[in-house]
Amino acid sequence: MSGSEESRMNQLEEVGKPLSPIVRAGGLSRWLRTYALQIGIVFVAIFIWLLFLIGSPRTFLSRDIYVAFMSTTPFFALMAIPLTLVVITGEIDLSFGSVMAFGMTAFSLVFTATGSVWLGFLACLLAGLGAGILNGIIVVKIGIPSLVTTIGTQFFWAGVVLVLTNGSGLGMTAVRDTILYPALVGRIGGVIPAQFVWTIVFAAVIWFFLNRHKFGAHVYLTGDNVESARLMGVNVDLTKIVTFAIVGFSAAFAGFVVSEEVLYFWPTLGGGYLLNTLASVFLGGTSVFGGTGTIFGTFVASFIIGSINAGIVAANLTGYWTQLIYGLIIVVSVALQTVLGKRFK
């Protein structure tokens, strides 16, 4: 700070009289409050794990169940993590399931035409990116609420997939001969699924951009007070479009990973991921009103959601319970956040 500024500050010191010291917690309790949601979600995870462990010790003491979690949870965690950004900006995206299938449709068209797995993979990612950008542009430039926009694009892309594929799928065995297969869905050391590592990479990269980069600062400001963000020169429109674009890109990537894992592209791909992806974001503590949310919360919540299916089976309930429980988690976690948020006001 320059000398002139310093003297200006000194001058001002006399004018700015001390304001009332508001009693606020210090030290440890401040830390607890700042990270309350993250600590909370970790405790929820431990609690549910203990519940499963007591309910079915044989299943939950073996390694296999954890390998299974690491293999299947990434299918939606890869989308829940970027979706957190969209929700923080105060918007929502419901179209990602269809975008998974749309990306794979682009793959199958390009692969069938050129015979190149790599070109197909590239087309898949670009198709997802394009679909995401389109969502963003409709929401921002035309001004249609994202809920409505993405319900619309959800049906639109699902329809496009059916028209272009004629309802028939594509075997993915050709990809096995490229490095893409071990890189995306291989087993590292024969144990750890590669998609789990990709989920960690996604989480780390998006965490960095959310918390350590200007982009993330603008994401939070846009969701918190869009008017003041705009007045202070934040490019609100671009910020929102970019978050939608990242979700689209990630959905296409996740679609490719799923199709690789099962070695077949089903045109109905993506239909089963809407609920668990949304549940992961909201259980992870991201506010449905925008402005707050963490990648860590979504990451941990994804694995809680991913374990629930196994827990239901292990607890001898039928699979019909799954949907009921996902729905319940969404409603309860959103309600709980709102109630807690009001208490702290």
Add this chain to the structure above:
Amino acid sequence: MDYFLQMKNVSKTFGEVAALHHVNFEVGTNEIVGLLGDNGAGKSTLVKLMTGYHQPDPGGEFFLKENRIDHLSVARARDLGIEVVYQERALADKQSLWRNIFMGRELSDPWGRLKLRQMRDETRKLMHTLMGFTSSAVNPESVVKNFSGGERQGVAITRALYFKAELIILDEPTMGLSLSETKKCLDFVAGIKAAGKAAIFIDHNIFHVYPVADRIVVLDRGTVAGQFMKNELTLQQLIDRLYVVAQTGSLETKAGGA
């Protein structure tokens, strides 16, 4: 006197409605101007011309520090040091103090990576100097949702001063504030004067404007109905004049200090 801003013969019409009618208005480089006027008098239109939000009708002239400005955009106005502080729209409630101070102007390296430590340190410095927060419980990570109305105004004014605003426009800053909070807010306005900067203080309440303003401009139905240097007039005289303005739309010939 050195003028920071001068508007000469400026008009603004929206369709058939003349919001401003041949207005002359100026602000000195280190002057606090109180802008009084009823609803619909043209206060906010005048402000929106200064911030580049609206363009004036052809014919008027606009000077900043003696330089004629032909087309003022929002971004240009901000670059030239004109900053508006809105009460309700100033802060992002759920974010920390430092994120609010550096809102939209985050310190970062060329790749956009945030300089977190620097922003926190600067915020802490500002808290102890400009903002006058003394409690150790308030820190740069504190969420502004819990701040009182006066404190919030303080954060917004501090932010403007920190980013080298030359002219800070306060749009009804005391609206809805308690007596003691209003006092704090007025202290911050006095702080603008002490920092050598200019301010336009828009308010309905002359009891708030009078103590801090150097000059008071009264707008009525799109024209300047009168202006006074504060030292020419007592508060009671000012009130009497305002009654006249409200009834007739103009002041007696004696009015017009500048």
